[in-house]
Structures are given as C-alpha cells and as structure tokens.
Amino acid sequence: MLQVRRDREIHKEDGGWFVARWHFSFDRYRDPPLGSGAEHSEQNGSETEPMEFLQLWILPQAPSLPPGLQQRQFTKEERTDRLLKVIGPGASDPVRVHQDAAVYVSRLSPGTVLTQDSPVGRGGYLYLIEGRARVGDEELATGDAAKIEDETQLRIEAKDTSELILVDVPLRFTPVGVWAR
Secondary structure (H helix, E strand, C coil): CEEEECHHHCEEEECCCCEEEECCCCCCCCCCCCCCCCCCCCCCCCCCCCCCCCCCCCCCCCCCCCCCCCCCCCCHHHHECCCEEEEECCCCCCEECCCCCEEEEEEECCCCEEEEECCCCEEEEEEEEECEEEECCEEEECCCEEEEECCCEEEEEECCCEEEEEEEEECCCCCCHHHHC
16 A cells, blocks of 8 residues: 655745755654764755755664764665665665664666565655656655555656655564653
C-alpha cells in the first residue's frame, strides 16, 4: 500500500530568519531532547539562493548510544540508474545506523525502471527530490513523498530525469530510551 503526500501538502513554518517545510512523521510526531546534543554542518554558500537539505531521523535500536557523526559523498555516476545503499546497519555499509534500516539514493534517467523487493513486515518512505516518476500506481513529482507498507515489490519508473531517496525500515519495532515514553 502506498500513501502519497504531495509537495503542496507539506507543512510550512516561517520563523523569521528561517523558512522550513517538512513532512511530519508518518507515525506520531515527537520532539525529543537530544541528550548530549547534535552537531550541524549545514551551511548556505549562497547570498541569494535559499538553502535546501533533507534531514531524516531513524530511531536507534539501543538506548544511550554515544553521539556519532559520519559523512560520505556519492557521485552521480555511483547512483545513476540504480538504488545505491548509502546507510545501513552492517559494518561494511557506507554509513552505519544502529537500526534494522537502510537508506538508498538514486538518479534515474527517463524511462529507467527499478524494482526493490521487500519482505513482509517492512515498510518505507520514498521522497522524490527532483523529477517525475511512477511509484507503483502513483505518479509523483518533485517534492512528493510516499509511505510504503507491505509492498512485496516496489516498482519505480522515471518519467523525467529524477533524484530520489528511499528509506527501508521495519514496520514494527520497540522504541527505546526517550522514544519509549
């Protein structure tokens, strides 16, 4: 099952010195304390253009983990016409996350079709960063997102040159730490 959220439905907040737009979690929204804090490295290199970036939160599988920071860059060639795994729980994954979750990125040429198999009990979130694509039976455009539940195979077809991010997570998990409240 796909549940689509269109770009025009995204929440917008104008804080004076910043303007933010975001999808709320497809689950309960929480604003937890960050324990020992979070470091941010985002910087806008332009005096005239607004900065845009994606921020995702994946809940850890264990409480009280020490803060960590990993950063990697992936070339256009590495992610073109394939789902490139950039985050995962394995020691050999490019960026490690402490959860049974994975994040993929892709740059699709027009007409390219990709499929992603998913076992029962898995779900995800697909965000179309740029372009137009058919995801399952749904047409998505720049800024649209889809919640994915119990789709044994996800089919993605690029209608235009498209950039996307796909997050794969267990549909059921036990929250820990501050999230267990």
